[in-house]
Amino acid sequence: MENYIVSARKYRPSTFASVVGQKALTATLRNSISKNRLAHAYLFCGSRGVGKTSCARIFAKTINCRHRNTDGEACNECDSCREFNKGASLNIVELDAASNNGIDDMKNIIDQVQVPPVNADYRVFIIDEVHMLSNAAFNAFLKTLEEPPSYVVFILATTEKHKVLPTILSRCQIYDFNRITIQDMVDHLSYVATQEGIIAEPAALNVIARKADGAMRDALSIFDQVAASSMxxxxxxSAIDNLNILDYEYYNRLIEAFLTGNIVDALLIYKEIREKGFDSLFFINGLAQHLRDLMVAGNPKTMCLLEASDQTREALAKVAAKCQPTFIYNAISLCNKADLDYRTASNKQLLVELTLIKLCQLLSPSPHESGAGEGQLRPIKPSAQAPQATTTATTAPQPIASDQQATYGN
Structure with missing residues (x-):
């Protein structure tokens, strides 16, 4: 029986061309290799799952390849490539700084730097999560990082560049990795589904990509989970059920309730959402995100800001056409206020219900359009039993008695 390998490992990039969503960056790395303009230290920055460590490994393999092809990719046939693919290369050293962050670990790296490469041109040291190094380890590393032997290349990777010492940053070429777009993730997931013989709807892949929040590795892991549960x-x-995601339909029903001022429907929809097990803070943030999507979908110029499939964009545009911009702006503001107040509220359910009531009253007649829900004030009609005051313009006001003035003064 063949061992199962998760998609995040099985489809991990092995060439620059297979890296998802980083075309400009990988093109720069390939050009620097083909022109033999290699720096002695690189810093790869970006959020999790965007390909930092994968690119570091590909770069390390490619610079030692003996027979690179015309595209600047490693041949995978020379001795160096075969050793790398088997995980037996002595010329590539990886260190996880999250668990090896002391000065002794860094001294060990410094000692290994003095060993020249074996049947290759370079020794490459990949230090992952470099921001986790202690200050003592950073300081011990500085001199070696600044003036390493000619055959040494350092590749540092981090998810938190702001935690890396400025003295380290100044010694490296810095490459910032982009968050992977929804469309790039959907395209790659579609390729993986085809390779694995899995039937996948584009709308489902879009849901998975949005859930991954810009991380390709997370998207592949979620894809495996949904594929397993849906056979x-x-x-x-199956995607929204397995990932416990609120369908757009709930939010669209709420928008309809807001536009018609139907408080009863809005509260019942919220009750239905809670009974499905969704957290109230998750719900209010999801509603704010949906309103934001409607805001950008309402104008063709801002439609590009909406990371969704064409089908979803069309559906959002139809809903957005029913909403005035001021309504959406005020609704987003109310949701944002509810998010800020949620953590300190003693009755969180009441806070959300009050927010929904205010959202339903946004379109009520109000001179201020404040969204506070106040209605148009009407003049109070005099009662039939009330006596009519008959005063004339020439009637002078009666002076207040001295004893009354004394009383008010006290």
Missing amino acids: GNVTYA
């Missing part, structure tokens, strides 16, 4: 038939319904 190889990944549908939109």
Whole structure:
């Protein structure tokens, strides 16, 4: 029986061309290799799952390849490439700084720097999560990082560049990795589904990509989870059920309730959402995100800011056409206020329900359009039993008695 390998490992990039969503960056790295303009230290920065460590390994393999192809990729046939692919290369050293962050670990790296490469041109040291190094380790590393032997290349990777010492940053070429776009993730997930013989709806892949929040590794892990639960038939319904995601339909029903001022429907929809097990803070943030999507979908110029499939964009545009911009702006503001107040509220359910009531009253007649829910004030009609005052313009006001003045003064 063949051992199962998760998609995040099985489809991990092995060439620059297979790296998802980083075309400009990988093109720069390939050009620097082909022109033999290699720096002695690189710093790869970016959020999790965007390909930093994968690119570091590909770069390390490629600079030692004996027969690179015309695209600047490693041949995978020379001795150096074969040793790397087997995980037996002595010329590539990896250190996880999250668990090896002391000065002794760094001294060990400094000692290894003095050993020349074996049957290759370079020794490459990949230090992952470099921001986790202690200050003592950073200081011990500085001199070696600044003036390493000619055959040494350092590749540092971090998710938190702001935690790396400025003295380290100044000694490196810095490459910032982009968050992977929804469309790039959907395209790659579609390729993986084809390779694995899995049927996957584009709408379902879009849901998975949005859930991954810009991380390709997370998207592949979520894809495996949904594919396993749906027996190889990944549908939109199975994706939102498995990932516990609120369907757009709930938010669209709420928008309809807001536009018609139907408080009863809004509260009942919220009750339905809570009974499905969704957290109230998750709900209010999801509603704010949906309103934001409607805001950008309402104008063709800002439609590009909406990371969604064409089908989803069209559906959001239809809903957005029913909403005035001021309504959406005020609604987003109310949701944002509810998010800020949520952590300190003693009755969180009441806070959300009050927010929904205010959202339903946003379009009520109000001179201020404040969203506070106040209605148009009407003049109070005099009662039939009330006596009519008959005063004339020439009637002078009666002076207040001295004893009354004394009383008020006290």
